[in-house]
Amino acid sequence: MVADLLRLKLLLLRNSLRRSTGQLIGVILGGLYGLGLLGVLVVGLVLLGTAELELIRTILVIGGSATVLGWIIIPIAATGIDMTLDPARFVTFAIPMRQLLAGLVLGGILGIPGVVTLIASLTQVITWIRYPAAALTALVCGLLAVLLCVVASRLVTTAVSSMTGSRRFKDVNGIVAFIPLIFLGPIIGGVTAGFQSSPGFARSLADILAWTPLGALWAAPADVAAGEPGAALLKFLIGAATLVLFLVLWSRSLTHALVTPPYNAVSKRAGGNLGWFARFPATPAGAVAARALTYWLRDPRYSASLVVIPFVAVLLYFSGGGSGTAFAFLGPLTAFLLAWSISADISYDNTAFSLHVSTGVSGRDDRLGRAAALLVFALPITLVFTVGPLLITGRTEDLPVMVGLSIGLLLTGAGLSSIVSARYTYNVPLPGESAFKTPPGTNFTMFAVQFIGWFVMLLLALPEIVLTVAYFVTGQSLYGWLTVLVGFALGGVLLVVGIRTGGRWYDRRAPELLLAVSANR
Amino acid sequence: MSSLVPSPTDENNPQTRTGTAALSIRGLAKRFGEKIAVNGISLDVPPGSFYGLVGPNGAGKTTTLSMATGLLRPDFGSVTVHGVDVWGQPLEAKKLMGILPDGVRLFDRLTGEQLVTYAGLLRGMDRETVIERTGDLLRALDLTNDAGTLVVDYSAGMTKKIALASALIHAPRLLVLDEPFESVDPVSAANIRDILAGYVRSGGSVIVSSHVMDLVQRMCDHVAVIAAGTVLAAGTVDEVRGDATLEDRFVELVGGRSTSEGLSWLRTS
Numbered sequence: 133m134v135a136d137l138l139r140l141k142l143l144l145l146r147n148s149l150r151r152s153t154g155q156l157i158g159v160i161l162g163g164l165y166g167l168g169l170l171g172v173l174v175v176g177l178v179l180l181g182t183a184e185l186e187l188i189r190t191i192l193v194i195g196g197s198a199t200v201l202g203w204i205i206i207p208i209a210a211t212g213i214d215m216t217l218d219p220a221r222f223v224t225f226a227i228p229m230r231q232l233l234a235g236l237v238l239g240g241i242l243g244i245p246g247v248v249t250l251i252a253s254l255t256q257v258i259t260w261i262r263y264p265a266a267a268l269t270a271l272v273c274g275l276l277a278v279l280l281c282v283v284a285s286r287l288v289t290t291a292v293s294s295m296t297g298s299r300r301f302k303d304v305n306g307i308v309a310f311i312p313l314i315f316l317g318p319i320i321g322g323v324t325a326g327f328q329s330s331p332g333f334a335r336s337l338a339d340i341l342a343w344t345p346l347g348a349l350w351a352a353p354a355d356v357a358a359g360e361p362g363a364a365l366l367k368f369l370i371g372a373a374t375l376v377l378f379l380v381l382w383s384r385s386l387t388h389a390l391v392t393p394p395y396n397a398v399s400k401r402a403g404g405n406l407g408w409f410a411r412f413p414a415t416p417a418g419a420v421a422a423r424a425l426t427y428w429l430r431d432p433r434y435s436a437s438l439v440v441i442p443f444v445a446v447l448l449y450f451s452g453g454g455s456g457t458a459f460a461f462l463g464p465l466t467a468f469l470l471a472w473s474i475s476a477d478i479s480y481d482n483t484a485f486s487l488h489v490s491t492g493v494s495g496r497d498d499r500l501g502r503a504a505a506l507l508v509f510a511l512p513i514t515l516v517f518t519v520g521p522l523l524i525t526g527r528t529e530d531l532p533v534m535v536g537l538s539i540g541l542l543l544t545g546a547g548l549s550s551i552v553s554a555r556y557t558y559n560v561p562l563p564g565e566s567a568f569k570t571p572p573g574t575n576f577t578m579f580a581v582q583f584i585g586w587f588v589m590l591l592l593a594l595p596e597i598v599l600t601v602a603y604f605v606t607g608q609s610l611y612g613w614l615t616v617l618v619g620f621a622l623g624g625v626l627l628v629v630g631i632r633t634g635g636r637w638y639d640r641r642a643p644e645l646l647l648a649v650s651a652n653r
Numbered sequence: 654m655s656s657l658v659p660s661p662t663d664e665n666n667p668q669t670r671t672g673t674a675a676l677s678i679r680g681l682a683k684r685f686g687e688k689i690a691v692n693g694i695s696l697d698v699p700p701g702s703f704y705g706l707v708g709p710n711g712a713g714k715t716t717t718l719s720m721a722t723g724l725l726r727p728d729f730g731s732v733t734v735h736g737v738d739v740w741g742q743p744l745e746a747k748k749l750m751g752i753l754p755d756g757v758r759l760f761d762r763l764t765g766e767q768l769v770t771y772a773g774l775l776r777g778m779d780r781e782t783v784i785e786r787t788g789d790l791l792r793a794l795d796l797t798n799d800a801g802t803l804v805v806d807y808s809a810g811m812t813k814k815i816a817l818a819s820a821l822i823h824a825p826r827l828l829v830l831d832e833p834f835e836s837v838d839p840v841s842a843a844n845i846r847d848i849l850a851g852y853v854r855s856g857g858s859v860i861v862s863s864h865v866m867d868l869v870q871r872m873c874d875h876v877a878v879i880a881a882g883t884v885l886a887a888g889t890v891d892e893v894r895g896d897a898t899l900e901d902r903f904v905e906l907v908g909g910r911s912t913s914e915g916l917s918w919l920r921t922s
Contacts, residue, residue, distance in 0.1 A: 403766035403791065403800025406784075409774070414783070419774030423760060423767075430762040430803075483757035487819070489724055490754065491775040492747030563758060564805065643726045650757075 137235030166244040177255040189354035193338040196350030203281040240282040250278050266357035277349040280375045287382040345374035416493050420501025437473050463518025463538040470510040471545020475552040477502050479560045482649050489646050495638030499550040499631040514538050533603045536615030540596035543623025545589050547630025554634040556581045557648040673736040675700045675827045675858035681730035690716040692882035698860050703853045705873035706862040713882040714862040718831050722752045751825035753816050755832045761805035765815045772819035790818040809836040830861040866900035880907045
């Protein structure tokens, strides 16, 4: 039975690769990335063996704890990261729990992250080769730690997926769980700063982690090497007990999940509230704008980017150390990000886009509506984010140039996005999926479109950028006012051109666009 | 209930040409890679007819209807709706058609009411008419109590019904419905049949794909049997079925019925 589950996993992988070459390239790239990472890890771990005991211990404990933590956190942030062996699919088969658990654990290891973790923890044995007893302990503890990683991650997935019965929970979770990841950079920065400021910091961090379930199994070999078998045994017991506890909890929640099909509690609601549809003009373009704006607020894939924006502000504020140089560019950066955010609009519609094709909406109306929905909130946000930082840091004399640059970028970008989304589609998270899930396959197209698109956007906004540079170099306010003028005028013209050109392309290619987005579902 | 869908011959439909077929398909063909999905299909849906399109799974029904409605560009062939070329003058042709596609998503983060309103406004209708007709359609399809629920939270049958309402809102002269009764409960299905029958009586034309033979035999006056991308038989239901039931005739045409020799182990007694 266990072997059957493993074979099933491999078969699913092979068949998914056979479906598209794009996916194959994705897996190969992922494999190469994993291989590279693994190479660095293995070489590092082998070299580490020549270091002194204290350093080996500190690095292994902190690195190991981070690995376990990663296995726990990542599945929450990216809901359904690897659900090829989703327990819910085994509901109708009478598989004994013990065998199902074993199969799911081994199936969890069988994947790029699992294999990398496994090989890295086995390499630990070589790290400890100077201390034979420690090496033996490292072999046992390393294997247990890998099991702990997989079981902990599966436990979290099962627990979360039984909670995610309701769509609302799924929507909110997809966004909220990502917030800590945004701050991962600053957190890592803080920890690194801690390492640099005091050499004892890492050691005391490792000392604490060594007594937690996260680091206990990684610390046990070090205690053996240091000649403290008692402490080693205790840590081994902590790790083993955690593993057993997690297994029991997982088996329980799995048993529960298998007899409790997901149920979506929905309260009936009568109509009468047309929302934005009552507020926008009753024209095709107005309807598209109302629909798009509704989606900005209601579809987590869109609202996630709105939630992220305030955090960008916080990040920029702190990254400049309060000096305000980086913070002052919050407005242009926000404008840039927001303007580009509608560049994959039709990909996000997925096959719902067929309504636009079947009702025969003209390309101009479609483009205009989507751009209008964006500008309705992007203009005020950009203005606030441009003016606010300058007021806070007391640089009001820079107002004209920054407003000009921001507005120029926003309008130019909205125009460019109107063209891009009518021409290029690529795989994006499907409706209802987490906003941060990276869909497999055709990632190359996505990166190409993104990078070339950004480059073109900067090229189109070059007049504003040059004027801004001129302003800061010469300090003459004339350049500032020129930036405002060019930002509004050139940006406005490019927006109109973008909507027109995008509209013409849309009219010519609407059925092909629909066919392209149908491929991803 | 039959007065509910506005008459298709009212002033909202500017192109009133007589004598031409409601839907005329000529030599339509489409291939996806190696597979030929539709291999030269020609059909005529007479005005005022209730036309059934039946065929086994994978026969090319959905592909044919997608090409006939301007959703999928055909490799060969032409389609006209009341004399308007669908691929030559798509905007004019789409005004005449109401389309219920199968297997596509809806804008499901809208409420049911918003979705139908959206479909109406996209067609360029004025707000008062859209609001009035949306209310009528939701009532007729028994969705009034869920009008404010998000479509993503609808059951499969309710989703089908709200998609049907979106296809009816502009009072088209031709309705193209791909599997309209799939997962719809019997009461709602009967309501939908009444609405469609009233629509046909008032001069509209319907083409509907299905694999429920019984339903097609009772409901439609014309039928075409397609399999493997070609038309096996087409005409009035009586012409096609002859003396047999439509189901028997269908099985006879399509073949593939296996004799009941196998699976002897499945017998429990």
